[in-house]
Amino acid sequence: MSLIELRSIVAGYGGAPILHGVDIAIDQSDIGVVVGPNGAGKSTTLKAVFGLLTVTAGSIVFDGADITNARSDRLVPMGLSYVPQEKNIFPTMSVEENLEMGAFIRRDDFSGSLASVYEMFPPLKEKRRQKAGELSGGQRQMVAIGRALMSRPRLLMLDEPSAGLSPRYVLEIFERIVAINKSGVGILMVEQNARQALQIASRGFVLAAGQNRFTGTGRELLDDPEVAKSFLGGAVPA
Amino acid sequence: MNEAIFFLNNAVVPGLVIGSIYALGAVGITLIYGILRFAHFAHGDLMTMGGFVSYLLAIGLAGIGVSTTFPVAYLILPVAIAITAVAALAIDRMFYAPLRARGVKPVTLLVASIGVTMMIQGLIRLFFGTGTYNFFEATPKVIHQIRLPIEGVTRPISFTQPQVVMVLVTVAVVIALHFFLTRSRFGKAMRAVSDNADLAQVSGINLRMVVRITWIIAGGLACLAGTMLALDVTLKPDLAFNIILPIFAAAIVGGVGQVYGAIAGGYLIGFAESLSVFNWAVLLRPFRDQLPDWLPTNLAIVPTEYKLTVAFVILVITLLVRPTGIFRGASL
Amino acid sequence: MIRRALILYALFFGLVLIVGWTMGAPFTARLLVETAAYALIALGLNIQWGYGGLFNFGILGLVMLGGFAVTAMAMPVSTAFWGSDGPWLIGRAIIAAGIGALLIIGAGRLDRIGFSRGWKRTFQVLAWIVAYIGFRTQIDPAVESIESSVRWIGGLGLPSWVGWIFGGVLAAGVAWLIGKVTLGLRSDYLAIATIGIAEIIRALIKNMEWLTRGTLTVSPVPWPVPLPQAYQADGISVTDSFVYARAGYLILVVAVLVAALLLVQRAYAGPWGRMMRAIRDNYIAAGAMGKDVRARQLQLFVLGSALIGIGGAMLTSFTQIYDPSGYQTIDHTFLIWVMVIVGGAGNNFGAVFGGMLIYLVWVMSEPVSQWLFTRLSDWFVSLGWAPIPEIASRALQMRVFVLGLVIVLALRYAPRGLIPEVTGRTRLDEKPTTKTESPDPA
Known part of the structure; x- marks a missing residue:
């Protein structure tokens, strides 16, 4: 059984639907990457999972439980976590407080999680008393991912984690994501940086106009000449 | 020296007292703005309502024969605060929550809160008429007088007991609020919601709970401020309607959404009012022989009858020159 | 929509007939004059808020300026x-x-x-x-x-209607100043700033005794039409003289109202109105298309304020007394807002209808609640309880509560008003343009 399964999702912001039947299924061991052109409904898919817009048809099943249109503050305790693309930190709160907010639903001692986040992102430990809004773009992204990990999720959803980052940080963030996945957290992420992201993906989904166009492992999609031509900007480099 | 004491009694003490009341009100306004993103115009009437709840409880207690050496209002204050907080929750549930659920603009909620203002005011006037009420019918107000043991000083430093209590309570509230917002789980959650409500929601923070806590704190502080104001002067149905604009001025001057800014703004407006109507000529009296005689006998910055406009002028200037307030940004 | 408006107006005049029948002709004539003046003020706010989306909560100050203008022009020279x-x-x-x-x-x-x-x-x-x-x-x-x-310095001894015009001019001039400095503010800040400015105007008028006579009040302000006393001198009975005189005044006020309504309606239906709606609904896009948004908004603010000033002037000369302490934020700012919200922002006929209906409700809720309280009190007595004390003063307060209730009910159940704007959306029903999560999702 998959960790999360989206079955023919139709969803939108109230007007005409943006998603016209999206299917996605990944396991806890997977890194699932959703790619596609602008306006394909990639971010919308993640928001639909997290209850941020209304799903009008289809269903979302997480670990055997139906979570279609569930409120987001119910999803976090179930083991889902979400990093929005923008505004994904609490700017006037300190780094440590940001992480604490990620652990809001936990009533147990979360100092262990805090330590492992600091271990994963050493710069954050140095700046843990600083306001998150004063950090650089890459460090903010670390805060955002760290915050999402504090609830000990089984599925981490990331909306364009590499957006706006310098190439050095892109690589670093992707490395961290692989490490998080190795520690047993399923990953479902949306990326513009399609070629790089698919290289770390175990499952890849190409969306276009709110529908699945191609599905396969990351490698399969990278090797598929049609995917390369239409969605990865030209032929596969030799 | 007598002149300095006169200044203390007539400018510093009133500024401190009214500043405390403005601060307590402005904190409520700023918390509501930070969490719910609208200017809660009915806050002044929440204060009046709190004052009347305290008054009813006080006469109720006196009615069953409880008599104390201090104003009974202090005794019933916690109960009154609880009642007002519940009333604030009920008002939100009945009038604001349905509009929020529809996703209306903040200014629609402002208009709705004006409707609530009028309903509360209408009800209070319906039951209490337009007269004034006094907490000190049974026990007279204690006036403290401190005489300085200095040669030639005839004038005592004087203030009333409620004034002392009010300033101390305000300080205690500010400290408690500080620890709540920086140390407690829900206090931090409130700051998180004020900072980024969407992210707070996806972090699993229960927004409804945060909204409820906000109303409980704002309602409780409103009751405290209203009762204190009633203890310092008298209780009138339009008590707080007249100070809602200075309170808004305090919140805006302090930077809307900034708790510490609201407190600073409250005292700033309070002192601005008391200092601008103070007759500064008094302080020049010891030098009167050296002064030219064309100097007028009244050197108040504005005439007393324009006292209320001081806050509005500060408000308008702040909005125009620095709309983000002294403490920039909109967050707790 | 037109049928709906006609039916609502017909219902209103039916209500007026009932009031006339129970309260008598002189009372009704007075009510109608004030109703028409308030309708003009509501029309002024509709131009500002319904057309421009400008949150003017300083109506009180403009109405007071209009009243002052009449006394300054029409009172005898000192x-x-x-x-x-x-x-x-x-x-x-x-x-x-x-x-x-x-x-x-x-x-x-x-x-x-x-x-x-x-x-x-x-x-x-x-x-x-x-x-x-x-x-x-x-x-x-x-x-x-x-x-x-x-x-005090007295007036200029000019006819009352000159005072009306000056009321419009004065309010427009002050509004130009206010608008110049505040119109850049965000909507809720604009609302608070205008309330503050209105309070400053009130404090000035109340305390500048040399200019306005302040709380000492100015009276009797002359009428532009013959007073009841003139009819009485011709041997007409006192009751009839009031009806005749007030009817004369009513004709003048209604003439101004209809003229304003037609002019504004005509302008709004044309290219100017389309531009104004475009600015209101998306001022960023309108600005990007080269429209001078601030200047247009200032235009609306000044125009609306002129009507509000004229309305205030007509009210003052009608009651013949100018008493600055008689002006309250509830009666002169919030009441007007209720009128426009209930009537239908963005629709002139809606705003005028709202003005008339709400003023009727406002005035009549006092006698109606007095009647209700008296019944209730009698019933209490029949149960052996104490009667309700001070019914008269309590009944007067009911209208404040009723008005507040009307606001929250209208916002919740009829945010577009009784006679809504024909095209587009109204200000209060609209979703915010930037998507933000509501703190408690439904």
């Missing part, structure tokens, strides 16, 4: 004042104010002759202080002298 040294003293104060204004303007331009921003700021603040002190040194003795000798 020979005592003009014979004293008052005019000279006031003239000096005006000159001082002028010099002060020049100083302030000059300091604001210092950067053009090479001063740094910091120095400019410093000089600006200094200029304000110097101007204020300079003005106070001139105005204080002038005020003292006038108030102790001739009380």
Whole structure:
């Protein structure tokens, strides 16, 4: 059984639907990457999972439980976590407080999680008393991912984690994501940086106009000449 | 020296007292703005309502024969605060929550809160008429007088007991609020919601709970401020309607959404009012022989009858020159 | 939509007939005059808010200015004042104010002759202080002298209708100043700033006894049409004389209202109106298309304020007394807002209808609740309980509650009003343009 399964999702912001039947299924061991052109409904898919817009048809099943249109503050305790693309930190709160907010639903001692986040992102430990809004773009992204990990999720959803980052940080963030996945957290992420992201993906989904166009492992999609031509900007480099 | 004491009694003490009341009100306004993103115009009437709840409880207690050496209002204050907080929750549930659920603009909620203002005011006037009420019918107000043991000083430093209590309570509230917002789980959650409500929601923070806590704190502080104001002067149905604009001025001057800014703004407006109507000529009296005689006998910055406009002028200037307030940004 | 409007207007006149039948013709004539004046004020707010989306909560100040304008124009000339040294003293104060204004303007331009921003700021603040002190040194003795000798400066002895026009002009002029400095503010800040400015205007009018007579009140303000006393002199009974005189006044007020309504309606249906709607619904896009958004908004603000000022002037000359302490934020700002919200923002006929209906509700809720309370009190007595004390004063307060209830009900159940705007959306029903999560999702 998959960790999360989206079955023919139709969803939108109230007007005409943006998603016209999206299917996605990944396991806890997977890194699932959703790619596609602008306006394909990639971010919308993640928001639909997290209850941020209304799903009008289809269903979302997480670990055997139906979570279609569930409120987001119910999803976090179930083991889902979400990093929005923008505004994904609490700017006037300190780094440590940001992480604490990620652990809001936990009533147990979360100092262990805090330590492992600091271990994963050493710069954050140095700046843990600083306001998150004063950090650089890459460090903010670390805060955002760290915050999402504090609830000990089984599925981490990331909306364009590499957006706006310098190439050095892109690589670093992707490395961290692989490490998080190795520690047993399923990953479902949306990326513009399609070629790089698919290289770390175990499952890849190409969306276009709110529908699945191609599905396969990351490698399969990278090797598929049609995917390369239409969605990865030209032929596969030799 | 007598002149300095006169200044203390007539400018510093009133500024401190009214500043405390403005601060307590402005904190409520700023918390509501930070969490719910609208200017809660009915806050002044929440204060009046709190004052009347305290008054009813006080006469109720006196009615069953409880008599104390201090104003009974202090005794019933916690109960009154609880009642007002519940009333604030009920008002939100009945009038604001349905509009929020529809996703209306903040200014629609402002208009709705004006409707609530009028309903509360209408009800209070319906039951209490337009007269004034006094907490000190049974026990007279204690006036403290401190005489300085200095040669030639005839004038005592004087203030009333409620004034002392009010300033101390305000300080205690500010400290408690500080620890709540920086140390407690829900206090931090409130700051998180004020900072980024969407992210707070996806972090699993229960927004409804945060909204409820906000109303409980704002309602409780409103009751405290209203009762204190009633203890310092008298209780009138339009008590707080007249100070809602200075309170808004305090919140805006302090930077809307900034708790510490609201407190600073409250005292700033309070002192601005008391200092601008103070007759500064008094302080020049010891030098009167050296002064030219064309100097007028009244050197108040504005005439007393324009006292209320001081806050509005500060408000308008702040909005125009620095709309983000002294403490920039909109967050707790 | 037109049928709905016609039915609602017909229902309103049915209500008026009922009121006329129970309360008598003189009362109804008075009610209608005030209703028409309030409808004009509501039309003014509709131009500002319904057309422009401008949150003017300073109506009170504009209405007071209109009332003051009538007294300044229409009250008899005070020979005592003009014979004293008052005019000279006031003239000096005006000159001082002028010099002060020049100083302030000059300091604001210092950067053009090479001063740094910091120095400019410093000089600006200094200029304000110097101007204020300079003005106070001139105005204080002038005020003292006038108030102790001739009380106030009196009027200009002109006809009442000149006062109406001046009311519009004065309100428009002050609104231009207010708009110039505040229209850049965000909607809720604009609302609070205008409330604050209205309070400043109120405080000034109330306390400048030399100019406005303040709380000493001015009366009797003359009418532009014959007074009841004129009819009584012709041998008409007292009751009839009131009806005739008020009917005459009513005709004049209605004529102004209809003229304003037609002009505004005509303008709004044309290209000007389309541009205004475009600016209101998306001022960023309109600005990007080259429309001078601020100037257009200022236009609406001034135009609406002129109507509000005229309405205020008509109310003052009708009651014949100008009493600054009679003006309350609830009666003169919030009431107008309820009128436009309930009537239908963005629709002139809706705003006028709202003005008439809500004023009727406002006035009638007092006798109706008095009647209800009396019944209730009788019932209490029949149960052996104590009767309700002070029914009359309590009944008066009910209308404040009723008005508040009307606001929250209208926002919740009829946010577009009874006669909604024909195209587009209204201000209060609209989703925010930037998507933000509601703190408690449904």
